[in-house]
Amino acid sequence: MFAGAAIEAFSRPGDVVLDPHMGGGTTVIEALVRGRHAIGNDLNSLAVFVTRVKTTCLGDRECAALLRWADDTVPALSYRADVDSPNQVICSRRTRNLSLAMARPIKKIIALALDGLSSLPTERCREFARCALLNVGQLALNGRKRTTPLWEFRELVQGAVREMLAAARALRERVSAIPSAARLPMLMNVNSAVLAEQVPFSQGVRADLVVTSPPYPGIHILYHRWQVDGRRETPAPYWIAACNDGRGNAFYNFADRRDTAADGYFEESLRTLRALRRVMKDGALVVQMVAFGDPKNHLRRYLTNMLVGGFEEVRPLADAAGGACRRIWRTVPRRRWHANLKGDLHSSREVVLVHRAV
Ligand SMILES: C[S@@+](CC[C@H](N)C(=O)[O-])C[C@H]1O[C@@H](n2cnc3c(N)ncnc32)[C@H](O)[C@@H]1O
The missing domain is CATH 3.40.50.150 (Vaccinia Virus protein VP39)
Structure with a gap:
């Protein structure tokens, strides 16, 4: 406002x-x-x-693909505790502290979801899905003591995708009335x-x-880490978003x-x-x-x-x-x-x- x-x-x-x-x-x-x-x-x-x-104005085909991902792929995400997904193995350093008991199931399910993103048709769709996982991962892990059950996590991801798609459509409608130079x-x-x-x-x-x-x-303010199970910090947001990390807290706050x-x-x-x-x-x-x-x-x-x-x-x-x-x-x-x-x-x-x- x-x-x-x-x-x-x-x-x-x-x-x-x-x-x-x-x-x-x-x-x-x-x-x-x-x-x-x-x-x-x-x-x-x-x-x-x-x-x-x-701020990405998705096309109709992209919105439909994301809805399918939320409705069909996300509910089917499940894991066997003894099987590691490729994403999880490769990214173990980037998922520090997610092996804690309250975080481990969520980490595995996010890793599986990330593995499956290649089925989405465009890079914009994949980024959108990563962002939904980021939102829900934050909700489920950051500052939480309680383990979020997997059924709830999956429902939250579905809800996040729908909410984000509604916002994307609203944005598209509003900016479509604006001269093209200002749309991006x-x-x-x-x-x-x-x-x-x-x-x-x-x-x-x-x-x-x-x-x-x-x-x-x-x-x-802790801009760059989530706190899992009390105060154990994890750089997992960067893993989920596929972004560069590597700086300390002082970097984001002007000072130590x-x-x-x-x-x-x-x-x-x-x-x-x-x-x-x-x-x-x-x-x-x-x-x-x-x-x-x-x-x-x-x-x-x-x-x-x-x-x-x-x-x-x-x-x-x-x-x-x-x-x-x-x-x-x-x-x-x-x-x-x-x-x-x-x-x-x-x-x-x-x-x-x-x-x-x-
Ligand atoms: C108070 S937050 C901004 C919140 C924002 N108005 C919002 O609605 O989300 C300050 C932001 O400044 C960024 N930041 C810190 N130092 C910076 C710098 N030297 N140059 C650019 N951005 C910086 C942080 O990463 C953080 O995202």
Whole structure:
């Protein structure tokens, strides 16, 4: 809702809308369905994978093949405990900690499902099915103590495919009314600090609007691992999505968890803000939702970074007396995107910041 409202309020059809830290791709989708040229970036290959699947307009033949896969192949997935599937053998390193008792049956069934993806007609279909397995695998394994029975897992996959297909059809309908140039987003997989050196920005394209949620100071989110049976981490999402992995948690949060003063965070954040300024038009707005581990101290430092990076704050809505409006804070709704915010009180409040590139 936040991204859609910001795009509606601060851009027009045909404008370039950028999210340099797109995560699950909300900004990209909201921009696409409003006829904007959407550019999304994230240094996590998994985020790029999920956003690519969510923004793919599948054809009728592809939708039918996926429904058949959900209705015929998925219910028939079963395994003999003593037989390993090729996917499982090859990928044992990428399935670390999935040999725990509560995860093993799910791992085997996912491995079998991955083995059977070659029956799907296109790479887009195979990615879509991988994404359904990713969604359900996360639901069944991440942060769970209870073993999900296989019948339930299979039903969840079927439900996920149907839900995702409904969303894909709705997206196709909405974007089909839009000039062809804006139908596909441009997705990038780089550190946002080097955005200016990448096509299309290196060729002179500039964003009219940036809508984003960067990593948060003092709050460490586990973007790249699931936690199985308590706190045992697994890189399995990358195995399921067939994406590259290999980085530590600090990589995805601007800073190491031990950086309690958040100095490293603010250094990295400034680097990305400077890069962001270079890829925006003069006067363009950046609208961001940010949470802080230590709100009083971190908000002040964040605003200083914005100034140094080349942005001035705007309070877009005047209050009843005509004065500048207070910033909008909100309580975070249920988190998706494999966030792990357990026990972090401040992270449940986020602020909307609006800045102009000067
Ligand atoms: C708070 S999340 C974004 C959530 C997103 N708005 C959504 O709705 O899913 C921050 C994202 O920034 C990405 N990220 C972290 N450091 C980055 C960097 N230096 N460059 C690009 N992306 C980065 C993380 O991988 C993560 O997906």
